[in-house]
Amino acid sequence: MKSRIKPRRALEKFRDLPPMLENRRGxxxxxxxxxTVGCSPRVRAALRRLEAEAVAMYPEKENVTARLAPFFGVTPQELVLTNGIDEGLRLVADVFIERGRGVLLVEPTFSMYRFHAEQRDARIHTVSCGADMQFPLDGVLHALKRPPAVFFLANPNNPTGALLDRRTLAKILDAAERTLVVVDEAYFEFSGVTVLPWIQRRENLVVTRTFSKAAGLAGLRIGCVFAHRETARFLKRAQGPFPIGIAALAAAEAALKDAxxxxxxxxxxxxxxxxxxxxxxxxxxxxxxxxxxxxxxxxxxxxxxxxxxxxxxxxxxxxxxxxxxxxxxxxxxxxxxxxxxxxxxxxxxxx
Ligand SMILES: Cc1ncc(COP(=O)(O)O)c(C=O)c1O
Structure with missing residues (x-):
C-alpha cells in the first residue's frame, strides 16, 4: 500500500543509496x-582526557573555531567547522541550491556533489573528462557562460587524482563571477596546492578541507568549510548549534597541534x-x-x-x-x- 505521508518530490524520485561495505576492520x-597509517598519538591522548563533564555538555564549537582558525591563516568568521566535508556540502546545498537552479559538475567526480544536487531537484549540467581523465577546461569555461548557481570541483579530483594548478583555478574563478565555486581540497595534504588564501577577496569561492584523510580521523567526522565572511555567515545560519561532537572537536585540535x-x-x-x-x-x-x-x-x-x-x-x-x-x-x-x-x-x- 502506498503511504499517504509524502516526502519532498525530489526524494521520492531519488534511489536508495547502496549500503556501504561494513566489517572492514583488520x-x-x-x-x-x-x-592506513592511523592518527597522531596526541589525538588518542586528547580523546582519553575527555572527562565526564565535557561529555555531558553540549559541545562549544565557537571556542574551538576561534582556536583553530589561526592554524589555517583565516579569521573565525571565515571558518565553519562541519561534521566532515559531507556536512559542509550539505550546507552549501541548503544555502545555494534549490529546485531548478543550475549545478555544474565535471564527471567523473566525487558522488556526493550529484547526491546533494539531485536531492534538491537542481538542473545538473555535466562536462566530461576525456578518456585520458584530464580536466575539461574549455567545456567548463563554456558551461560557466550560462552561470550555474554552484560548481563543485574536487582538487585533486576523486576518482581521477588529477590536480589543477592555481593559474587554471584563477581562470575558472574569473569566469565564474555569478557562480559559487566549491574547491574541495579533501586531499590537500597530498597535493600541496591550495587556493585557501583567496577566500578573503573572492566572494564566489568556498574551500573545503577534512581531517578524514591525511590526519586519519574519518571515524570522528570533522571537516572545515572556508569562505568569504559574508558567504560563511549564510552557511553558519543554515547549520544547527551542535553539529560536531566533543570528541571530534578535541581530536581536530590535537591533530592540528601535531601537524x-x-x-x-x-x-x-x-x-x-x-x-x-x-x-x-x-x-x-x-x-x-x-x-x-x-x-x-x-x-x-x-x-x-x-x-x-x-x-x-x-x-x-x-x-x-x-x-x-x-x-x-x-x-x-x-x-x-x-x-x-x-x-x-x-x-x-x-x-
Ligand atoms: C573529494 C572528496 N570530498 C569530500 C570527501 C568526504 O570528506 P569527509 O570525510 O570530511 O566528509 C571525500 C571522501 O572520500 C572526497 O573524496
Missing part, C-alpha cells in the same frame, strides 16, 4: 581513501603511491597520474574478477564501474610501503 582497506605527524603520514603515503603506480604499470595496468592518496587504475575486462580475488585475500579496493560508466576501472588507496608491497605481491599472483 582488512587492508584500500577502498575508501582513508588513512608534523600529518606531514609525515602524508609523505609516507605519497611514497607508497609512487610504488603503487610503478608496480601497477609494470604489471601492464593503466594508471592515471594522481596527486592524491589514491590512484585510478584500468584493469579492463578482468577488473571485477581482480576485485573479487583481492577481497578473498583480505584486500579491499573500490570498483569504479558505475562512476566511469565502463567496467574495469578501480580506485586504489595508497598505503605504507609495506602495505603497497603486500598489495602488489597478491595482485601479481592474481594476474
Amino acid at each position: 582488512k587492508l582497506r584500500l577502498d575508501m581513501n582513508e588513512s 608534523a605527524f600529518t606531514r609525515r603520514a602524508a609523505a609516507e603515503i605519497t611514497r607508497g603511491r609512487t610504488v603503487l603506480e610503478n608496480g601497477l604499470r609494470k604489471l601492464g595496468v593503466r594508471v592515471f597520474p594522481s596527486e592524491a592518496n589514491f590512484v585510478l587504475a584500468d584493469f579492463g575486462p578482468r577488473g571485477p574478477k581482480v576485485i573479487g580475488a583481492l577481497a578473498r585475500r583480505g584486500i579491499l579496493i573500490r570498483d569504479q564501474t558505475a562512476t566511469i560508466g565502463r567496467p574495469g576501472f578501480t580506485r586504489i588507496t595508497a598505503g605504507t610501503l609495506a602495505q603497497m608491497k603486500r598489495f602488489l605481491r597478491e595482485l601479481t599472483r592474481i594476474l
Whole structure:
C-alpha cells in the first residue's frame, strides 16, 4: 500500500543509496581513501582526557573555531567547522541550491556533489573528462557562460587524482563571477596546492578541507568549510548549534597541534603511491597520474574478477564501474610501503 505521508518530490524520485561495505576492520582497506597509517598519538591522548563533564555538555564549537582558525591563516568568521566535508556540502546545498537552479559538475567526480544536487531537484549540467581523465577546461569555461548557481570541483579530483594548478583555478574563478565555486581540497595534504588564501577577496569561492584523510580521523567526522565572511555567515545560519561532537572537536585540535605527524603520514603515503603506480604499470595496468592518496587504475575486462580475488585475500579496493560508466576501472588507496608491497605481491599472483 502506498503511504499517504509524502516526502519532498525530489526524494521520492531519488534511489536508495547502496549500503556501504561494513566489517572492514583488520582488512587492508584500500577502498575508501582513508588513512592506513592511523592518527597522531596526541589525538588518542586528547580523546582519553575527555572527562565526564565535557561529555555531558553540549559541545562549544565557537571556542574551538576561534582556536583553530589561526592554524589555517583565516579569521573565525571565515571558518565553519562541519561534521566532515559531507556536512559542509550539505550546507552549501541548503544555502545555494534549490529546485531548478543550475549545478555544474565535471564527471567523473566525487558522488556526493550529484547526491546533494539531485536531492534538491537542481538542473545538473555535466562536462566530461576525456578518456585520458584530464580536466575539461574549455567545456567548463563554456558551461560557466550560462552561470550555474554552484560548481563543485574536487582538487585533486576523486576518482581521477588529477590536480589543477592555481593559474587554471584563477581562470575558472574569473569566469565564474555569478557562480559559487566549491574547491574541495579533501586531499590537500597530498597535493600541496591550495587556493585557501583567496577566500578573503573572492566572494564566489568556498574551500573545503577534512581531517578524514591525511590526519586519519574519518571515524570522528570533522571537516572545515572556508569562505568569504559574508558567504560563511549564510552557511553558519543554515547549520544547527551542535553539529560536531566533543570528541571530534578535541581530536581536530590535537591533530592540528601535531601537524608534523600529518606531514609525515602524508609523505609516507605519497611514497607508497609512487610504488603503487610503478608496480601497477609494470604489471601492464593503466594508471592515471594522481596527486592524491589514491590512484585510478584500468584493469579492463578482468577488473571485477581482480576485485573479487583481492577481497578473498583480505584486500579491499573500490570498483569504479558505475562512476566511469565502463567496467574495469578501480580506485586504489595508497598505503605504507609495506602495505603497497603486500598489495602488489597478491595482485601479481592474481594476474
Ligand atoms: C573529494 C572528496 N570530498 C569530500 C570527501 C568526504 O570528506 P569527509 O570525510 O570530511 O566528509 C571525500 C571522501 O572520500 C572526497 O573524496
